[in-house]
Amino acid sequence: MKNQGAQAKTEKIAEINFLRGFSILAVLAIHTTGYFTKVQPYKTLALLGIWTDVFSQFAVPLFIAISGFVLAKNYRQNFPVTKFYVKRARSILPQYVIFSALYTAFNHWQEMQNSSLPANLKLIAESIWHSDASYHLWFFAIIIQLYIAYPLIIKGYDFCKARGKSEYFLTGMLVIQVLWMVGAHTSYANVIKVNGIAYLFYFTLGIYSFDHFVQLRAFPKSLTPIWGTMSLILTFGASFFIVIGLTTGHIYDEIPPYFTTGSELVYPVLRLVTFLFLWNLAGSLARSRNFFAKVMTRLGDYSFGIYLIHLFFNQTTINILSSHQIGPNQWVFYPIVFTVTLILSYAGVRIISYLPFSYYLVGFGQQKVVKR
Template sequence: MSQQKNRIEEIDYLRGFAILAVIAIHTSGNFTKISNINLLLIINVIIDVFSHFAVPLFIFISGFVLSLNYNIPLSKKLFYKKRAKSILPQYIIFSALYIVLNVVLSAINDGLTLPSITEIIFYLLTASSSYHLWYIALITQFYILYPYITKKYNEFADNNRTFYFISIILIIQQIWIIAKATTETYLNSIAYFNSIVYFNAIIHILLTRVFLSHVLYFVLGIYICQNYKSVKAKILKTKYWAILIVLIITLILSILWVKGIIEYGNYEKVPKEYFIVLDLIGSLYFPFIFLMLLVISYSFSNKKSKYSNLILLLGKYSFGIYLIHVFYIQIMVEIIYPCFSIDYNQWIFYPLLFGSTVLLSYLNVQQIARLPYSEIIIGINSDIRK
């Protein structure tokens, strides 16, 4: 196994954009609680629609970085050992943190509720201690499958059939999106399945964590890494087209989301099959956002500013911020906001929640990174702290 030591700065900028988008999703997503169709809801729908590139971009980055650092043939044993060390301790620590946090919040708001041993095991096995930890289950699958995916990719690439392989992967992802939504709709419509305790919840958890929903982005990461110089040159020539396409699709998807909310009364009543087409479009939409952000990242690398340095720092601490940011969101929304009578119907709710979450998460992770063995807690390597 050959491991390169070069660090591509643009990737850290992409991580910075991705983590900001994650926090934007978990902030703007509160629009689902707004009962009336108003400007506040529409703005947050647009932010939410656009920001959903976050996890796909993280998966894209993972494919890129793994392809950069690990060549075929590789020692699977050593590879899996390193990947496990980079994600499992952090996952266990933060799963425990969120279990404890939920117990504390239940005591404050509704009366103390302690999870059973069975529930705790269920949370750990399904990445369900907090709503954002599903990403850990997703990325773990890609770590496990990377040696096999990259081997198959190289077989096609060696025969000049790379785009054929990417096309197959796109079709597989689209089929999975349709199958997932169809399965969930069918199961929800059958009284027998609804009568089985936790059945639908477990099926939903399993379906939302299967790697096929994001496999295209992972393969695109491998492709961009393997063809970085030529792709970079092409991207810089077509940057305005990428930006225009992103703006147009964002507008179209936002209109369709608002239309669904109007048609069915509120977001929670919109049936899952309504979003199938939107998700299928997303498979093509997100790569254009990647291209747009790559152009911005190239610009930041060539011309430093206080804004670019901020994105760079957020990118370098992004994994730790991802793990901890929901802690601050829950504290703000469930404890601090009620003290000041702030709720999701007020304009101040959203920018205040976003800004405070970014700031507190970053400062917290920065301090943790100074501790011995911080890699075990937040996955920050020593070279990042230098």
């Protein structure tokens, strides 16, 4: 097992970049198909939106797992904790603060024009503190918490691993995560839903995957269709609870908690199977190096920046389509929003990457690719 970690530590792992590419495409899909909640009356278009949205929800868990993998690759035993925190803060806080300010202005421009400078600064500060300048920035609250907890998590994991019990530690994280998420959907534990605890299993799974890197890479590619089929079946299963809630007359935001509780029990299995499916696809791309592989590599490079800026283009595109009476009830809405958002986000990050200090804006520069 030690040799597996040593091999993974010294080589560039192309599969990780492809997984980042898959994840950012899924993020764009979520922020496009999520408008199925606006489809009235409930019909086939909404059903396809639900299935796509539920499947694509692997995006953030996979980003979290990748973070666990990369941290385990670079920071293991006896690493300087203070230096670790400084580097992690540098890799995420400048971008988070800058884009929180930009999205606050983007979403509250009229209000801010009529407010004083102190009031606007207070609004920006509150948006940074609450991670709500834009609805996708909740990711930063999660990853910051996991970065803070990493030294403790890796010590606990390595303690169990030294005794041949790493699977027990991983299972414990799964139990904590599921209990937390089930509790978050009940009136008895109506706590903050967006929290690092809700992703502990995926983060630890990334660490565990690093330790089993060679075994993962040896997975037979003949299993790819099986993993894909299982992922689709589980997607339909997890969606079932939402569909029932909608077909019984509930508005999406008002579906009773007992519907979503069932989904939370399915999600970890669905994510794990989807991860295996995508890992096999990434392995195939790493060997082929065709045009699609090159595109996915570049998307992986730019994934952090695309995540940061894509909602500017997403919301602007939706507003323009709305002014032309094209909305979520029409099929053409979804491919237009997804395609335009992807192209403009990719182009935007590429342009920004040529600017001085682009690392502090989008985590990427022409002379430096940031590995997270």
